Amino acid sequence: MLRRMSRLFLRTLREDPADAELPGHTALVRAGYIRRAGSGMHTWLPLGHLVYRKVERIIQEEMDRMGAQQVHFPALLPREPYEASGRWTEYGDTLFRLQDRRGNDHLLAPTHEEMFTLLVKDLYSSYKDLPLSIYQIQTKYRDEARPRAGLLRAREFVMKDSYSFDVDDEGLAASYEQHRAAYIATFDRLGLDYVIVDAMSGAMGGSRSEEFLCPTPVGEDTFVRSPGGYAANVEAVVTPRPDPLPYDDVPPAHVEDTPDTPTIETLVAFANAHLPRDDRAWTAADTLKNVVVTLSYPDGRREPLVVGLPGDRDVDDRRLAAQVEPAVVEPFAEADFDAHPGLVKGYMGPHALGVDSPTGVRYLVDPRIVEGTRWVTGANEPGRHVFDLVCGRDFTPDGTIEAAEIRDGDPAPDGSGPLEIARGIEIGHIFQLGRKYAEALDLRVLDEHGKLVTVTMGSYGIGVSRAVAAIAETTVDELGLCWPRQVAPADVHLVVAGKDAEVVDTAERLATDLDVAGVDVLLDDRQASPGVKFKDAELLGVPTIVVVGKRLADGVVEVRDRATGERSEVTVDDAVAHLAAICVS
RNA sequence: CGGGAUGUAGCGCAGCUUGGUUAGCGCGCCUCGUUCGGGACGAGGAGGUCGGCGGUUCGAAUCCGCCCAUCCCGACCA
Known part of the structure; x- marks a missing residue:
């Protein structure tokens, strides 16, 4: 193909657009590849669309090669299927909703699990028809609370989404592996650097989930990696559990007056001033911080949860949220303290916590709090703390929880050294959905014994428009864009x-x-x-x-x-x- | 949704504090001429509901109120 710039629909800009922040996005606009059409909406100009099509083509070729078959659903969908799966309400404000002239509810699909599931249910009813993988490349709509970063987080974007259908877990695992291999081939061909990280699979439990992250400082996702090759989304990072410590020499726990010390800082300062250690100064890491929240379950049930963690760490809200899903974490309000008089604000201690304790409040601790560790922590009385409280001797938590923040340099779970925290753009996500949608929408097939079995599904996504942006962000230099040949216009x-x-x-x-x-x-x-x-x-x-x-x-x-x-x-x-x-x- | 900011020509901006000719600058665009290996120069042009509505005033881009939109930080984000 020969294109003449004298006739090309193109206008390059000499100055940076005011609303672009990232270098790649700025270059895409300046170079006349894309234009903003509205908040989180973009127009592809000829050169941009050429790149987009090349990216799309590579993704298609690799999906076809692995045996997935392309279909195409409407972006505009009726309410019913989403009502059936519960997502009409679950999706909340992120769902674009609209009505037709008769007043019937519709939506602009943010993703198409329901449609894929129902389509297979419509046509297939035998184990002989499976396994099956089908995909589409489709415009998706999400009314993001805050669109940003150009193509990276838009309200209208293009995604390749595929779904696998299998009769059993082994089949699902095989379909998952095929997609995983296809994704590796795809991103290699696109010239995108990527790290495959463990991700949380959510409340479905036990099933695998991995994200393909393109490492770049401009990425929105935070992940960790170790020298040995372990990589995980922050939500999914596993804290290595230290060995138990001997505690025969630890003196019995003793309560001390510590007036006006409702925070870790004030407590440490007081302890150093009035109760100094012989060997070294007290630090926040010597304290056991107990954070109380309310868990709100989908069925309306609410219960308090106390998370215990070393005082030098904060709770990472996203990690905590991922752990308690489908429950939602809510702040523990003043009224909640009134309802639970056993919980003393600022001075909570583990010996009054736990399902078997007088308060009956569930108490989960950070995995670092193992048997034999000794702590300074609240004595459940205002202005008093307990010292030399030993885990396993003086208190026993109900279990552990991965809710503490991850820090650069934390030990890696594979034992290969310190974790490095890095940022990346999520360009792909593969995960074993399991039977959630098949159950909700009653997708079942007859097995070889003539018995109805629920199909198990996998879900696999690649952000097509986002991939273009990721390539731009990771290849742009001070002069402008710098395309890998295979996607260049x-x-x-x-x-x-x-x-x-x-x-x-x-x-x-x-x-x-x-x-x-x-x-x-x-x-x-x-x-x-x-x-x-x-x-x-x-x-x-x-x-x-x-x-x-x-x-x-x-x-x-x-x-x-x-x-x-x-x-x-x-x-x-x-x-x-x-x-x-x-x-x- | 909380915090901060912005809205003036296709793009980037000034003007607003202290209201007063025909609203200005750079880039881009059109015409003519000169130039032609690192975003050339001269001359002449076209292009504006000053985000919207309302108010104050003899008079509003400018002051006041409400609304809308957009961007940034955070919360949120298969």
């Missing part, structure tokens, strides 16, 4: 740097010859000064830039590698063969 950006007939004619002929040779060419045949053309070529990010200009006097054209900046010269006669070789390899 052209192979060669041919700059006509001059206006005399020989230059123009040679460039035209070269462009035509390259086109014939199967090389995609973007020909800058505009009436503009060379400086403008060079700047635009760098901004647009086509991987190979060819300049036909004053070096033509020696019979050569200049070939530049956009990514490395390397420049070389080839004779006009050799140019086509040389470039064709570069573009194919």
Whole structure:
């Protein structure tokens, strides 16, 4: 294909748009690939759409190769299926809802689990039909509370979503592995760096879930990785459990007056001033902090939960939320304290906590709080704390919970060293859905014994528009975009740097010859000064830039590698063969 | 949803404090000429409901009120 910039629907911007923050997003707008159409909505211009289509094509090819079959659902859907699965209400404000002229409720689909499930239910009823994997590439709608970062978090976006259907867990595991392999192949082809991290599979329990994160400081997701290769979403990080400590030498627990010490800081300061240790100063890590929250369950039930953790750590709300799902974490209000007089605000202690204690309040602790660890903690009386309280001797929690914040340098669960905290863009997510939707929508098939069994499903997503953004963010440099060849809008950006007939004619002929040779060419045949053309070529990010200009006097054209900046010269006669070789390899 | 900010030509901005000719600058766009290897220069042009509604005033981009929209931080986010 040969595209002429003189006719291309393109306007590059010399200045950064005011509403773009990320370097890749800024470059996409400046280079005329996308335009903002509204908050969280984007228009793809010709060059952007070319890149988008190449990304989409690669994803399609890899899905087809693994045996998934493409379908296409409406983006606009009736309410009923979402009512049946409970998500009409569960999805909340994030769901775009609308009514037709008769007043019937509809929605713009944020994802299509229900439709896939119902479609299979419609057509299939035998184990012989399974396994099955089907997918679509579809525009999705989510009324995000806060769209941001251009294409990365938009309200309208394109997602490839596929679903696998199997009769049993082994089948699901196999389908999952196939998707996993296909995703690896896809992201490799897209030229995207990625880390596969463990993710929380939510309340369905036990099933596998992994995210493909593209590591970049501009990513919204936080994950950890270890030198040994362990990687996990923060929600899913497992805290290594230390060995129990001997505590024969620990003196009996004793209660001390610690007036006006409702916080860890005030407690530590008081202890150092009035109850100093012999060996070292007290620190927050010596204290056991007990945080009380209310869990609110979908059935309306509410119960308090106390989380115990070392005083130098805070609760990570997202980790806690992931642990207690489907219950929702709510703050423990003043009224709740009134309802639970056994809980003394600021001075809670574990010996009054636990399902078997007088308060009956469930008490879960951080995994670091193992048998033999000794703590300073609340004495359940205002202004008093208990010292040398030993876990396993003086109190026994109801269990452990992964709710403490993760810190850079924490020990990795694989024992390979310190965890590193990094940021990434979630470009793919695979997970074993299990039977949640099949049960809700009654998707069952007959097995070989003629018995009805509920189908088990997997769900697999790739953000297509987000992948374009991730590539842009991770390849952009100070000059502009810098596309991997396989998704670039052209192979060669041919700059006509001059206006005399020989230059123009040679460039035209070269462009035509390259086109014939199967090389995609973007020909800058505009009436503009060379400086403008060079700047635009760098901004647009086509991987190979060819300049036909004053070096033509020696019979050569200049070939530049956009990514490395390397420049070389080839004779006009050799140019086509040389470039064709570069573009194919 | 909490906090902060912004809204003036296609883009980036000034003007608003202290109301008063025809609302201005740079980029981009059109015409002519000169230029032509790193975002050229000169001359002449086109392009505006100053976010909206209401109020104060002889007079509002400017002051006041309400609303809307957008962006940033946070909460949220298969």
